Amino acid sequence: MALQANKTEETNKIKTRRKRNKISRRENNWHGWLFIGPYALIFSIFILIPVILAVILSFTNFNAIQFPKFVGFLNYITILTNDAEFMKYVLPNTIIYAVVVGIGGYVLSFLLAWALCNLTKPVRTVFALILYSPSMTTGVAMTVLWKVIFSGDQSGLLNSWLMELGVITEPVIWLTDTRFLLPIVIIIGLWSSMGIGFLSMIAGILNTDASLYEAASIDGVSNRFQEMIYITIPQMKPQMLFAAVMAIVGAFQNGMITSMLVGNPSPGYASQLLVNHIEDYGFLRYEMGYAAAISVVLLLIVQFFSKGADMLLTDKDPYGKKGVEEEDE
Amino acid sequence: MNKGRKINPKKFEIGQLKIILLILPLVIFMGMPIVFIINHAFKPMEELFAFPPTFFVRRATLENFTKLIRFSNSGGIPLSRYLFNSIVVTLLTVGMALLLTTMSAFALAKIKFKGRNMLTRINQIAIMFVSTAVLIPRYLVICQLGLIDNLLAHVLPLVAMPVALFLVKQFVEQVPDSLLEAAYMDGATDLDVYLKVIMPMIRPAVATASILVFQQVWTNMETSSYFFSDDSMKTLTFYMNTLVNVNNTVAGQGMSAAASLIMFLPNLILFIILQNKVMNTMASSGIK
Numbered sequence: 001m002a003l004q005a006n007k008t009e010e011t012n013k014i015k016t017r018r019k020r021n022k023i024s025r026r027e028n029n030w031h032g033w034l035f036i037g038p039y040a041l042i043f044s045i046f047i048l049i050p051v052i053l054a055v056i057l058s059f060t061n062f063n064a065i066q067f068p069k070f071v072g073f074l075n076y077i078t079i080l081t082n083d084a085e086f087m088k089y090v091l092p093n094t095i096i097y098a099v100v101v102g103i104g105g106y107v108l109s110f111l112l113a114w115a116l117c118n119l120t121k122p123v124r125t126v127f128a129l130i131l132y133s134p135s136m137t138t139g140v141a142m143t144v145l146w147k148v149i150f151s152g153d154q155s156g157l158l159n160s161w162l163m164e165l166g167v168i169t170e171p172v173i174w175l176t177d178t179r180f181l182l183p184i185v186i187i188i189g190l191w192s193s194m195g196i197g198f199l200s201m202i203a204g205i206l207n208t209d210a211s212l213y214e215a216a217s218i219d220g221v222s223n224r225f226q227e228m229i230y231i232t233i234p235q236m237k238p239q240m241l242f243a244a245v246m247a248i249v250g251a252f253q254n255g256m257i258t259s260m261l262v263g264n265p266s267p268g269y270a271s272q273l274l275v276n277h278i279e280d281y282g283f284l285r286y287e288m289g290y291a292a293a294i295s296v297v298l299l300l301i302v303q304f305f306s307k308g309a310d311m312l313l314t315d316k317d318p319y320g321k322k323g324v325e326e327e328d329e
Numbered sequence: 330m331n332k333g334r335k336i337n338p339k340k341f342e343i344g345q346l347k348i349i350l351l352i353l354p355l356v357i358f359m360g361m362p363i364v365f366i367i368n369h370a371f372k373p374m375e376e377l378f379a380f381p382p383t384f385f386v387r388r389a390t391l392e393n394f395t396k397l398i399r400f401s402n403s404g405g406i407p408l409s410r411y412l413f414n415s416i417v418v419t420l421l422t423v424g425m426a427l428l429l430t431t432m433s434a435f436a437l438a439k440i441k442f443k444g445r446n447m448l449t450r451i452n453q454i455a456i457m458f459v460s461t462a463v464l465i466p467r468y469l470v471i472c473q474l475g476l477i478d479n480l481l482a483h484v485l486p487l488v489a490m491p492v493a494l495f496l497v498k499q500f501v502e503q504v505p506d507s508l509l510e511a512a513y514m515d516g517a518t519d520l521d522v523y524l525k526v527i528m529p530m531i532r533p534a535v536a537t538a539s540i541l542v543f544q545q546v547w548t549n550m551e552t553s554s555y556f557f558s559d560d561s562m563k564t565l566t567f568y569m570n571t572l573v574n575v576n577n578t579v580a581g582q583g584m585s586a587a588a589s590l591i592m593f594l595p596n597l598i599l600f601i602i603l604q605n606k607v608m609n610t611m612a613s614s615g616i617k
Contacts (some may be wrong), residue, residue, distance in 0.1 A: 012520035031519040032442030039433040040448065043489040047455055047471060055465035115352045117336050119345050127352070128362040129604060133597060137363065139548040140569045141593035144585045145362050148369065148382075157365075160381045191359060196492070196541070196611075203611035206337050213336065232336070238615020245456055245616065246492075271576045275461050283555075301483045302457045314617075 051299065057292035064286050075293035086294075089269035090277045093182055093250070094188060097273055100186050102251030102305075105193030106244060112194065114228055115199035135195035143260045146188055150174040150261075175262050178270035185271045188257050197243030204239025208232055218226060237313050244309035252302050255279075274298050353471035363597075377582050384393060393587035394421075401568070406561050408568070415565035418483040419546045426488045426542040427535060430497050435523045437494075438501035449498075450486060453616070455491035464551060471556050482556040483564065487545050493538040499613040500534035501527060514603075536606035544596055566592060 058075055060068035079086055112131060116124045137145065149157045152173035159171040174180050208231065216231050233240065255275030258266050264276050264284065272280075274294065282291030337343065369377075371389040401408035436442070437449050460467075467486060476482040504527060512522050528535075553567035569592055573585040600607070 032436040035436035036433040039429040046486045050463035136596040141589035144589035147565035200611045200614040238423035241616040298462045306457045
């Protein structure tokens with residue numbers, strides 16, 4: 001008994017030293033595996049193994065019927081040197097889309113979150129609900145909605161409005177005109193980008209320490225903008241990072257809008273994004289090895305940008321991640 | 330003295346009006362399509378094809394919905410079958426996901442075991458996982474497991490949702506250790522602690538996770554299109570989508586308007602009911 005008490009005291013000491021919020025009842029409690037086991041199993045089967053398979057397939061030539069044939073780096077070389085659509089349309093489109101919807105949507109959702117937090121709760125709740133609702137509008141609802149708005153004849157909502165305003169005289173066939181496809185997809189992307197990351201940022205701002213604002217106003221921080229830069233953002237970096245990751249994933253995953261609105265491949269590849277390119281090769285041309293290689297590239301790009309966001313938004317101690325993490329808590 | 334305190338004001342001031350006016354155009358832009366979906370679904374035929382097109386419904390009618398039901402009943406598989414599939418699949422997935430997610434969140438946040446840090450890190454990386462990217466390998470896995478045309482092929486791929494686990498885990502970490510210690514002192518097992526201490530305290534996080542999973546399942550089309558060849562096993566979302574794509578006829582317009590509302594509404598209602606809890610969870614959503 002005394003020994004146990006002694007041990008608890010010791011662990012308590014470690015706990016306070018590290019400011020760790022965890023139970024250290026036992027060093028290695030195998031029950032942990034019992035609790036996480038089922039999730040880990042399903043995670044492995046449907047996330048981990050598919051990713052590994054994608055990597056393996058990316059080194060093969062696979063048409064879904066015959067056994068995959070190993071081809072080395074050929075698929076990756078083809079992406080870089082021999083895939084005209086990829087270099088000419090898919091890559092530039094994806095970059096433009098990711099920059100505008102990813103970064104633009106991120107900045108926008110922060111500004112909106114910040115604006116909402118300066119309002120009273122009832123107003124904030126209603127506005128947040130309205131802003132969040134587009135991100136719930138996926139699939140069928142989204143397709144029908146935007147097809148009606150961008151309908152190519154006079155009965156299209158946008159055409160009718162623009163003609164009434166005198167901006168255009170002839171109805172524009174929005175969804176087949178290669179000039180407008182990418183901008184349309186981008187607008188829809190931005191429209192639906194106030195998702196869970198946005199909610200996280202609202203919560204983050206609301207949780208900032210009130211006393212700091214008072215202190216700052218005494219120290220001469222006078223306007224709301226300075227307040228935002230010097231006080232709000234530094235306090236909510238974890239939420240900023242979470243929202244950034246969500247924005248990045250969203251920016252690269254959302255290609256489905258294109259397929260549903262104008263089909264795959266999109267007219268003239270005008271709004272073809274990486275995700276659509278994968279679908280095109282995987283399920284329309286049955287070049288699954290090649291599609292897998294593009295998937296791997298996509299996953300790597302997402303990882304790369306998330307790492308970047310991580311480096312920008314985390315105050316990491318160069319001598320070890322642990323040290324800062326503990327101080328933060 | 331209270332000048333510096335502007336975040337989360339308790340009462341309305343003139344300064345807030347400026348902000349409202351500033352963001353109002355954006356709020357309207359974001360909200361307009363939603364208003365449109367709702368209005369569009371109740372428009373009678375002549376308003377759907379009115380020229381110039383109308384935004385708001387004038388003479389609301391349920392015509393589109395009855396037409397949708399009649400049309401689907403004329404097909405081989407009644408609408409009720411798809412609805413039944415969707416409800417079963419959604420309930421099963423949300424239920425399973427919540428059980429597994431909360432269990433793992435408890436393990437990752439409060440139990441010390443070898444490999445915990447590694448698992449936490451893996452899950453954190455997997456938040457960035459783009460599921461469409463691995464559709465092909467997933468299909469191969471489903472084939473190997475013999476799950477083609479099996480109800481579980483709708484459920485299992487969506488059960489493990491790294492973002493949900495991450496959010497719940499962050500929330501569990503905030504449950505004070507002293508509470509758990511006290512329970513352990515009283516002789517509680519890990520299972521007791523999970524059921525009687527953790528679960529009652531993390532309801533907001535559970536609500537949030539259920540919304541996230543719900544949205545994924547309810548609107549998911551990939552499982553139906555790729556893992557099922559038997560039409561009677563596909564979901565409502567899939568059926569609604571074929572309806573919208575195939576029926577580009579005059580009658581189809583009204584039906585797709587009704588379909589889009591039917592698909593959208595559950596999401597909205599669920600979120601409105603749970604929004605308070607969601608915001609509560611989001612407070613601890615930061616990645617440290």
